[in-house]
Amino acid sequence: MLEQPAPFWVDKSLGEMTPDEWESLCDGCAKCCLEKLEDPDSGEISFTDVGCGLLDVDACRCTDYSRRARLMPDCQRLTITNVGLFKWMPKTCAYRLLSEGKDLPDWHPLITGDMDSVHRAGVSVQGRAVPARKAGDLEDHIVDWPE
Numbered sequence: 136m137l138e139q140p141a142p143f144w145v146d147k148s149l150g151e152m153t154p155d156e157w158e159s160l161c162d163g164c165a166k167c168c169l170e171k172l173e174d175p176d177s178g179e180i181s182f183t184d185v186g187c188g189l190l191d192v193d194a195c196r197c198t199d200y201s202r203r204a205r206l207m208p209d210c211q212r213l214t215i216t217n218v219g220l221f222k223w224m225p226k227t228c229a230y231r232l233l234s235e236g237k238d239l240p241d242w243h244p245l246i247t248g249d250m251d252s253v254h255r256a257g258v259s260v261q262g263r264a265v266p267a268r269k270a271g272d273l274e275d276h277i278v279d280w281p282e
């Protein structure tokens with residue numbers, strides 16, 4: 136029996152991936168699109184359950200992905216040149232996992248072939264995030280579930 140070639144996320148380093156391969160690593164969890172608060176003294180980051188102003192919290196999708204950098208200057212675009220940002224990403228984030236030498240989880244859409252598997256696994260923000268326009272004070276929305 137012929138041996139199957141290793142998938143690209145096993146075979147290649149992050150820096151060797153094509154733009155399409157890089158984009159496909161995103162599982163669509165939208166946890167990185169939750170508003171965060173930083174303690175000014177300790178620098179500690181706290182997640183909230185409030186979505187960024189461009190996040191559709193039901194679909195877990197950015198509503199204006201192509202213009203996000205202009206519309207939301209705080210939106211961090213992950214690239215191989217800003218690997219330092221990966222450590223702030225949720226522990227389930229594929230970019231963080233691969234940068235730490237770990238495998239993709241079995242619910243990842245690249246493994247299941249189904250973009251909804253991230254929602255079925257309960258990993259995404261679907262059903263538990265609040266739209267920014269309805270949130271009010273972010274301090275009232277600090278949560279621990281993204282980690």
Ligand code: SF4
Nearest residue numbers: 161162164165167228
């Ligand atoms: S946390 Fe990572 S996998 Fe999840 S939406 Fe953000 S970039 Fe994609």
Ligand code: SF4
Nearest residue numbers: 168187190197203210
């Ligand atoms: S601008 Fe779009 S991609 Fe960036 S944090 Fe907001 S919803 Fe997410």
